[in-house]
Amino acid sequence: MKHLLTPLLLCFLAVCAHASALDDIVPRPAKAEASKGSLRISGTSIKCDPAFDAATVEAVGRFAARLGYASGKTSPVSTPPGLRDALAGGKVKGIVFLRDGSLAPEAYSILVSKRNAVVRASGLNGVIYALETLRQLLPPSIYGSRQALKDRWTLPCCLIEDSPRFAWRGMHLDSSRHFWSIDEVKRYLDVMAMYKLNRFHWHLTDDQGWRIEIRAFPLLSQIACWREGTMIGRDFSSNDHIRYGGFYTREEIREVVDYAAARGITVVPEVDLPGHMLAALSAYPQLGCTGGPYAAWTKWGVSDQVLCAGKESTFEFLEAVLAEVAELFPGEYIHIGGDECPKDEWKKCPDCQARIRELGLKGDERFSAEQYLQNYVTRRIQEYLATLGKKVIGWDEILEGDLAPGATVMSWRGAAGGKEAAARGFDAVMTPNSHCYFDYCQAEGCEGEPLGIGGFVSLEKVYSLDPLEGISPENAHHILGVQANLWTEYISTPEHLEYMLLPRLLALSEVQWCAPERRDAARFLRVLREHEYPVLEEAGYNYRHTTD
Ligand code: ACM
Ligand code: ZN
Secondary structure (H helix, E strand, O other), rough: OOOHHHHHHHHHHHHHHHHHHHHHOOOOOOEEEEEEEEEEOOOOEEEEEEOOOOHHHHHHHHHHHHHHHHHHOOEEEEEEHHHHHHHOOOOOOEEEEEOOOOOOOEEEEHHHHHHHHEEEEOHHHHHHHHHHHHHHOOHHHHOOOOOOOOOEEEEEEEEEEEEOOOOEEEEEEEOOOOOOOOHHHHHHHHHHHHHHOOOOEEEEEEEOOOOEOOOOOOHOOOOEEEEEOOOOOOOOOOOOOOOEEEEHHHHHHHHHHHHHHHHEEEEEEEEEEEEOOOHHHOOOOOOOOOOOOOOOOOOOOOOOOEEEEOOHEEEHHHHHHHHHOOOOOOOEEEEEEOOOOOOHHHHHHHHHHHHHHHOOOOOOOOOOOOHHHHHHHHHHHHHHHHHHHHHEEHHHHOOOOOOOOOOOOEEOOOOOOHHHHHHOOOEEEEEOOHHHHHEEEHHHHHHOOOOOOEEEEOHHHHOOOOOOOOOHEEEEEEEEEEEEEEOOOOOOOHHHHHHHHHHHHHHHHHHHOOOOOOOOHHHHHHHHHHHHHHHHHHOOOOOOOOOO
């Protein structure tokens, strides 16, 4: 009896151990079933269907290189013809990647047996997510840069079938208030890719600095990218008098776009207009209502000085800028900001008032004539971008007035903008500041936290977001997805940036990826402690180590 029980018990424990490894994947897969046994993969061969494109084979190659180094045994990648037939004949060992056109673009499956692991996906994104899932099943040393020869390089036998809940799984970065080098941006993209995010919203312009080279307006990267110092701490009357600036060249922008694309991430550039434009006005004062002089702001907050909506030269400027932006960023969307545009200057400006009269704009009980004027700016820019084959996305203020069909709304002042957008037939991305503002503190009252803008968004709060709450089922298809925003007024070092991002990004990833019934806060917190903190440690990221 004893002899019979022991193998049975061991077998049961082995399946349990695998079940637990499968439950430690973040974001949690839609379906993950353990079976008995495991597959050794150090030194195993990796074969890719020749039907995959070069970018997909390269992604597999990066995984193989890392696995080879960490495990100390190289894993050669090949694209052999006849792979399918060989697999059907039961002859193939190792890890096999097969193109399966019947799967949705971001879906994948992994079937691990004692003989081989077979991954199926229709293209790059599905394969990338399968690779990330495989990494999550391996020892955390797969994320580091050291050799870990003694680690157990095996995969548990299992079947995983997975696809995301939302198509837009975004993370934003403010490069205006503080400037992040290309290498820092790449590290940001790396951790986004680890958790299967697919949109990088890059905030490139604001009152405190313009960060993208535009050939038609060279002073943007000679004057507008500089500010004469920065306020110290929370003292709005102070200035450290240290000249601060930086911008990305066209080549650097292309490098980031390509780096992101190779990791399944589309970059959504933001040129915030018509407000948040003081830095641009410092270089081209004729575009303002008063003509200046202007200087990029040295303090945080929102400047009253905005682009003049009455002057044609403003539209010539915006069109030239956006034409170059459209050329550099191949994604379908350009973010045009639209938030927090004070109207005081427009009320006083003869050109803006003449435009209001010419267009016959009138205030009503809901909106002022100047709000309708902003609506006119949005509409003109939207029409122009459509001629370049681009769609417009903007902060929820663009809903004020008569938003033209086809625009997408980013709901940041809570979820109200997203609800209204969906009800009015617009697509929306949910990024409510109540749950998705990662510049807010991670502890109540900011107790013990680094200097910050205030607010409080705990890890648990991020995890608790229901993006479809209050949205009627017939309008749910308008909610494209979820994104978190990281404004950087009070964040000036990469260590602080990562601390604000992590581990909240991991909670966000489950909100974005998992169906509601697959989300479980208690499980998530356990996995964070037992598996993800070691992963972040190995990958060298700074993160807030929650003890609660
Ligand atoms: C915003 O936070 N002003 C979009
Ligand atoms: Zn004006």
